[in-house]
Amino acid sequence: MTEEEKREAFQERIDNGEKIEPKDWMPDRYRQQLIRMMSQHAHSEIVGMLPEGNWITRAPSLKRKMVLLAKVQDEAGHGMYLYSATETLGVRRKDLIEDYLYGSAKYSSIFNYPTLTFADICVIGWLVDGAAIVNQTMLAKSSYGPYSRANIRICREESFHKKQGYEMLAKMADGTPEQQKMAQDAVNRWWWPTLMMFGPHDEDSPNSEELIKWGVKTKTNDELRQDFVDRTVMEAKAIGITLPDSELKYNEETGHWNFGEIPWDEFWSVIKGDGPMNRERMKARRKAYEKGEWVREAAMEYARKQKLKEEKAS
Amino acid sequence: MSTLDIKPETKNKILVEVMLRLADDRLIHGHRLSEWTGHGPELEEDLALANVALDMIGHAAALYSYAAEIEGKEDEDYYAYFRDDIDFKNVAMMELPKGDFAFTIARLFLFSAYSYHLYKDLIQTVEDEQLNGMLQKHFKEIKYHLRHSREWVLRLGDGTEESHKRIQNAFDEIWMYTGELFDLDEADQAAIEQRLFVDVTAFRNEWKSLVNEVLKEATLNVPDDDQYMFSGARQGRHTEYLGRLLAEMQFLRRSYPDAEWK
Amino acid sequence: MTKNSNNQSEWPLWEVFYQPKDGKPFEHAGSVHAADAEMAMQNARDTYARRSEGIAIWVVPSDQITASTTEDEEPFFDPANDKPYRHPQFYSTPRAVKKRK
Numbered sequence: 001m002t003e004e005e006k007r008e009a010f011q012e013r014i015d016n017g018e019k020i021e022p023k024d025w026m027p028d029r030y031r032q033q034l035i036r037m038m039s040q041h042a043h044s045e046i047v048g049m050l051p052e053g054n055w056i057t058r059a060p061s062l063k064r065k066m067v068l069l070a071k072v073q074d075e076a077g078h079g080m081y082l083y084s085a086t087e088t089l090g091v092r093r094k095d096l097i098e099d100y101l102y103g104s105a106k107y108s109s110i111f112n113y114p115t116l117t118f119a120d121i122c123v124i125g126w127l128v129d130g131a132a133i134v135n136q137t138m139l140a141k142s143s144y145g146p147y148s149r150a151n152i153r154i155c156r157e158e159s160f161h162k163k164q165g166y167e168m169l170a171k172m173a174d175g176t177p178e179q180q181k182m183a184q185d186a187v188n189r190w191w192w193p194t195l196m197m198f199g200p201h202d203e204d205s206p207n208s209e210e211l212i213k214w215g216v217k218t219k220t221n222d223e224l225r226q227d228f229v230d231r232t233v234m235e236a237k238a239i240g241i242t243l244p245d246s247e248l249k250y251n252e253e254t255g256h257w258n259f260g261e262i263p264w265d266e267f268w269s270v271i272k273g274d275g276p277m278n279r280e281r282m283k284a285r286r287k288a289y290e291k292g293e294w295v296r297e298a299a300m301e302y303a304r305k306q307k308l309k310e311e312k313a314s
Numbered sequence: 315m316s317t318l319d320i321k322p323e324t325k326n327k328i329l330v331e332v333m334l335r336l337a338d339d340r341l342i343h344g345h346r347l348s349e350w351t352g353h354g355p356e357l358e359e360d361l362a363l364a365n366v367a368l369d370m371i372g373h374a375a376a377l378y379s380y381a382a383e384i385e386g387k388e389d390e391d392y393y394a395y396f397r398d399d400i401d402f403k404n405v406a407m408m409e410l411p412k413g414d415f416a417f418t419i420a421r422l423f424l425f426s427a428y429s430y431h432l433y434k435d436l437i438q439t440v441e442d443e444q445l446n447g448m449l450q451k452h453f454k455e456i457k458y459h460l461r462h463s464r465e466w467v468l469r470l471g472d473g474t475e476e477s478h479k480r481i482q483n484a485f486d487e488i489w490m491y492t493g494e495l496f497d498l499d500e501a502d503q504a505a506i507e508q509r510l511f512v513d514v515t516a517f518r519n520e521w522k523s524l525v526n527e528v529l530k531e532a533t534l535n536v537p538d539d540d541q542y543m544f545s546g547a548r549q550g551r552h553t554e555y556l557g558r559l560l561a562e563m564q565f566l567r568r569s570y571p572d573a574e575w576k
Numbered sequence: 577m578t579k580n581s582n583n584q585s586e587w588p589l590w591e592v593f594y595q596p597k598d599g600k601p602f603e604h605a606g607s608v609h610a611a612d613a614e615m616a617m618q619n620a621r622d623t624y625a626r627r628s629e630g631i632a633i634w635v636v637p638s639d640q641i642t643a644s645t646t647e648d649e650e651p652f653f654d655p656a657n658d659k660p661y662r663h664p665q666f667y668s669t670p671r672a673v674k675k676r677k
Contacts, residue, residue, distance in 0.1 A: 023645040049352035049360075056348050060567040060575035061391050062375045065348075066368060071362035072351050079624055080357050084607040087589060093609065094586045118566055150606075157627070176573045284353065292355025294480070295415050296585035298473025300613035305472060306612065356587070358619040359607055365622050462618055469611070 014215045020146040021106070022088035030214055033207065034144055036105075037216065039096045040299050041139075043107035047281050049075045051115045052124060060118060067164050068121060074161065078154045085146035101286050109267060110197050112275035119172055119186035121180070125165015127194040127232065127270035129189070133158055134228045142213030170239040188238070188244045195259075196267045198225040226256055233257050325508055329442060330381045331403075332505045333550060334393060337377035338404035343392055343425060344370030345563060346412045355415050362462060366422065369455040376448050391576075395567040399556045403439070403502050406547040407491035413484065416470055416477070420484035421562040422465035428495050429456045431493070431517040441509045464528055471532025478533065486537050493543030495521075589638040590616040592623075594630030602634055610635075 001009070006025055013020065020026055052072050059065035099105040110128055115121060133155060140151040140183045172183040199205055199221040212215040219227075227246075236243050247260035269275065323479035347367035354360030378390035387393070407425065433453040435484045443486055470481040496518050529536050547553070567575060587609040593602040605624040610616035616635040625633070644652055660666045 021646075025646060046357070051350040056388055057345060057350055058566050059561050060395075060570075060573075062371065062378070063396055066371055066375070069348055069351065069364055069371070073361055073368070073626075076352075076360045076364070077626065080361070080608070080623060081606055083357075084589075087607070092586065093589075125628055153606075171574050173429055176570060179573050237528065260532055288353045288355070292359075292415070293349050293585055294476045295359075295470070296587060296611075297381035298477030299469050299587065299615065300585060301477075302469040302473040303612040322602075356609065358610065358615075358623065361626075362618065362622040365626070465614055465618070469615075 011213075013260070014143050014213075017215075018143075019226050020143055020203075021145045021149060029210075030216075031089055033214070034216060035091055035096075035149065037207075037211070038082055038086040038089075038144075039091075039099070040106050042086060042096070043100045043105060044111065045075045045079035045082060047107045047111045047285060048069060049079075050281055050284055051111055051113070052121060054115045054119060055121050056297055058118070059121075064118075064168065071125070071161050071164065074157055078157070081150040082147075085144075085150040088146045097289065101282070101289055104314055106133070106261060106271065108197060109270040110193050112270050112278045112281060113193055114277050116189075117182045117186060119169065119182035120190070122165045122169035122172060122183070122188045123186040125161050125163075126169050126235070127165075127190050128197070129158060129161040129165060130232065130235075131194050131197045131228050133162060134224055134231075138217060138219050138224060141218050143216075147216070165166070165233065166239075169241070173239045173241050183251070184241060185242050191244050192263055192266075193227060193270075195262050196270075198222075200264070200267070229257050229259055240280060325510075326384050328501070328505050328508055329445070329510050329557075330384055330532050331501050332511050333377040333381045333445065335373040335403045335501075337381070337393065338402050339425075340370040340377075342404045342408040342559065343421075344368075344374065345559060346410075347418070347422070349412045350418065354540065359415075363418070365382070366459055366462070367375035369459070370454075371447075373452045373455075374451075374462065377445075380444060380448070387574075395564045399552055399560055400550040402550065402552065402556060402560070403548050404556075406544050406553050406556075407488060407494070409493070409547075409553055409559055410488070411555060413456055414480060416480035416566065417484040417488070419463055419466045419470060420481060420488055421571070422459060423467050423528070424488065424492060424525065426456060426460040426463050427528075428522055430460050431521050431524075432512070432514065433438045435512040435517060439509055439512050445510075467528055467534075468532045469532045471529070481532070485498035485534060487537075490542055491544050494537075494545045494547060497548065499544055499549065587611045587615075590620070590635045591638050591641060592616075592620040593634040593636075594620075594624060595632040596630050598631060602632075605629070607638060608635075 007027060010020075010026060012032075020030075021065045049072050052068065052075075054064065056069050056072065059068050083096060086096060087093055096105070100107060136151045136155050136158065140155055142148045142149055142151065169183055172179040173176070174180075175183075199208075202208055202222045206222050208217070208220055213222065233243065233248065245260045247258065249258050250256075251258050270278065273279075334368045344367045347370065351360065351367070353365050354363055374394070375390045378393040381387075382389050382392055385538075407421060411422070413421075433449055433456055436449050437446060439454060440449065467481065470477040472478070496514050498513065498515060502511055502514070506513055525535050544553075547556075589607050590610055591607050592605040594605050595602050605620070608616060608619040608623055610619050613635065617633060620633050620635050624630070643672075656662075
């Protein structure tokens with residue numbers, strides 16, 4: 001088959017809804033786009049451990065402490081599933097990790113904001129994980145088999161993340177005046193950054209069209225964002241929380257909620273590295289990586305010695 | 315005093331004391347382990363340490379919850395959030411700062427080896443059914459903690475020069491806090507009489523030979539027992555680290571005691 | 577920018593399979609990095625059995641797996657499509673026997 005025929009056959013498989021598996025032929029560009037997108041997703045899970053991890057030692061009840069610890073641990077697990085899936089494309093986790101620690105790879109801008117009160121933990125569960133679920137439910141249908149399967153597993157595990165956050169936020173919104181203040185304040189701070197999680201408007205999103213053509217994504221950024229807003233408005237109302245957008249209004253014609261313009265300047269600035277916590281987050285992850293080096297080395301050296309011993313014995 | 319003529323309220327008091335001692339060790343250790351979440355040396359180990367922390371905090375919560383039932387407190391959180399450092403009964407080893415990965419592993423190994431023998435004996439002895447059931451459940455997890463930490467002691471001890479040095483230092487540093495694990499005070503004696511606790515000195519040699527065996531295989535030296543040993547934390551005389559740990563752990567709950575946080 | 581480029585410390589990749597229930601076949605769960613087999617077992621347990629997904633685990637070094645490719649698909653799997661006689665539905669059963677069930 002010529003390159004062109006291979007491409008056509010590939011596109012045909014995608015259009016038929018078939019899954020592409022690691023050993024299958026795929027256009028280089030498809031592989032590159034997947035590596036970029038999947039590793040970015042993985043990095044986000046890992047950096048995402050930091051803002052929430054910030055409250056594990058201060059959680060206000062043993063139940064909430066265990067829930068939070070289990071949740072942050074899940075994020076590490078999700079990062080692992082995604083790195084594993086990316087590794088099937090012929091790259092190594094170590095290189096991917098070093099590319100975001102010391103190179104140019106990105107992670108979700110949402111994790112560059114600080115968690116100031118315990119209500120932030122609730123709001124991250126409700127809004128940030130809520131947004132992630134909308135995104136990942138779509139990615140579970142992705143054309144690349146390993147990515148699709150990783151997202152199926154993640155969605156299955158993540159449903160509790162949103163529920164626990166929403167449940168606790170409801171309690172705070174219905175609690176003492178101090179709790180109510182914390183709850184509303186956290187929503188005010190996290191609302192717009194959450195909407196930014198879906199990425200720039202479709203017309204400013206250079207990769208979207210290609211990713212949709214290849215079935216890596218099945219919906220556009222703006223479609224997903226609208227989906228999320230529609231669901232969230234009702235959930236906010238149900239627990240007496242106000243979303244900080246005066247333009248939020250139900251549109252009878254479209255059946256969707258209209259919302260105000262996202263502060264895109266802030267988005268681009270945070271993406272570039274200038275957000276409130278970018279430097280802190282990178283510092284913490286680099287430190288963990290560099291301080292872990294001797295541990296990883298020791299394990300390899302021990303394994304090497306054990307192997308030698310076994311060989312000698314036999 | 316024999317089992318027959320002790321008043322039920324006294325027996326309950328002894329039972330609560332036993333459970334709080336077990337639980338405080340686990341809560342404080344779990345707290346230190348949880349500090350690794352997001353900062354571990356490799357993702358896989360991040361998950362592993364979080365699992366151990368979850369087990370320990372879970373064990374503590376179950377024990378506190380039973381104690382609360384007996385004492386008529388609202389729930390398990392009373393013991394974690396509303397006692398001061400002089401009321402905490404954990405051994406000092408648990409409250410020491412998390413240190414490097416070698417220190418964390420050394421502590422986890424020594425404590426898991428201790429818990430392994432303690433729980434094995436407790437399950438044979440404790441006559442309170444509810445507590446015994448809990449101990450049996452938790453024992454399974456303790457066995458895994460022992461296996462996981464033992465493997466890491468071997469890898470670090472017999473790994474690279476640097477890892478060997480670090481884990482040896484960790485054992486040397488922590489050793490003065492191991493004596494306290496085997497202290498017996500009046501509360502213990504009363505509990506032993508009621509078949510609610512066991513004589514910890516009885517398995518000291520077994521613990522010691524397990525530790526010796528693993529350290530030897532890991533090419534490490536077992537530190538000298540003939541040195542200053544810290545003691546008194548079970549009776550509330552702690553190191554300076556506990557106060558800071560509790561300040562962090564309890565601040566939010568204590569700032570808003572009337573709020574609902576469950 | 578300091579890049580840690582020595583590869584002495586990179587743990588190899590292992591594939592993880594778990595048995596969801598007694599008597600069921602093993603399923604592929606995903607993979608983990610680990611320095612040796614015991615560590616791979618423990619990492620698999622901590623990663624893929626957090627929600628009691630399984631009762632037994634296999635781990636195997638990823639580079640020890642040989643997989644078929646798309647090019648293999650036709651010669652490997654298509655011939656089976658022409659052999660209906662391998663399936664029980666291919667055969668008819670007398671009505672009297674069916675009734676007795």
